Amino acid sequence: MRKSTIYLLFTACSVAACLLAVLHAAFRRHYDGRTERRHRATLVRELRLTDLCLFTDARYTRNPAMADRHAPFQEHPVALEHFPSGSFLSPPAGLERPHEHLR
């Protein structure tokens, strides 16, 4: 078999795998995903949750929406970031311009 034929077949298989991923995403989103999301949404409503459970090492990354302005400075105001997960999150938008939404 020619090298070009092998390469084109490999590329076709890769493209097919990508298309299969798209189909799988659509299938999961409309079948399993819908059920899972409904269950999670129900949990949020019943327990009145406000945050996703992405990190569990710091309270201002466990509940970023609820974090107060001084949460990261828990030791002193010029302390460097203490928890690794803090490197992944930006401050909540509401803390950057306090009470702007209330005007």
Place this chain on the structure above:
Amino acid sequence: MNTCVNRHKNIIDFALSSLLRRKVKNLSLLAVYTLIVFVLASLIFFVQAVRQEAAAILAEAPDIVVQRLAAGRHDLIPAGYAERIGAIRGVGRVAPRLWGYYFHPAFGATYTVMVPEEPIVAPGRILVGAGVARNQQIKVGDVTALRSSRGEPLPVTVGGVYPAASDLVAADLIVMSAADFHALFNLPQGYATDLAVTVANSREQATVAAKIAELFPDTRPILKSEILRTYDAIFEWRGGMMVVILATAVLSFVIFAWDKATGLSAEERKEIGILKSIGWETSDVLLLKFWEGAVISLTAFLVGIVLAYGHVFFFSAGLFESALKGWSVLYPRFRLVPVIDAFQVTVLFFLSVLPYTAATIVPAWLAASSDPDAAMRS
């Protein structure tokens, strides 16, 4: 038509043979290229899926959460605030929320403790998230003990375990009754962690929040739109570790393209000269170089995308675990609903495939435009 296809296949054959003559270099380049695409695509899939999940399920969050601040810190809020807030026009109902964090020294994990509004759990019983069950190795019916703030053991029976599918919101959750909550944390009566306010008309949320802030200057109203915006900006490109990862990936692509664009090696120039001297047209040489670039970059892109999809949506982004876990003892398993953002994948394609392929063609065009004899002598 058949001639055109055969022409391309012949040139691809030659391109592949040319690449295989420098097998180690090109395979190494392909591996690194694929790795960069894989990491970046994994990041794109993961972040996009988390954002979509947050937008979908946090739409059920409270309309307004009212916190009380003392010395800039989140403090307990008197229950009396609820009555006065409830009297504001437009407010449907106000419910105190009891929640907090509990560090279990025996297991070294921090849990989120929550009291539901409805009495779905009896005193002496708890509902736990799948992460808590894994951490403590407990199941329904088991008895475990929590240590209260007064140092006394608080025995509780596991009444249920939330399924793993709810890990995204409840992995570290312990749900208990209000009586147990007060016993565990020794909270004073008449106080709550914060207040959940329901507003009948969603367009009046901002107005109600402004009235609350005016009525109680020591409070901080948090709108649902702010909660959603918090997660819309999660893993934002302009902050933190994400900009480092993105910059690294972009720099890698730039280096790949620059390496190609800075010119051909003497051997490659000689090769082009020989091809020209035996009758190849300039367009044929350019097509050859195009396929040389496309073979590597397109293969890396396609393989990287497929591997990234499997990594995030079948293996819960396991390779990111060491970074995401940080100092967490309890780590949620991300069972995310797959989301493929065509725009971002297209951006990744234009960032990875096109610059490299273009950078391959330009120096080849310069070499092919020169005299074949001069190219062979170089």
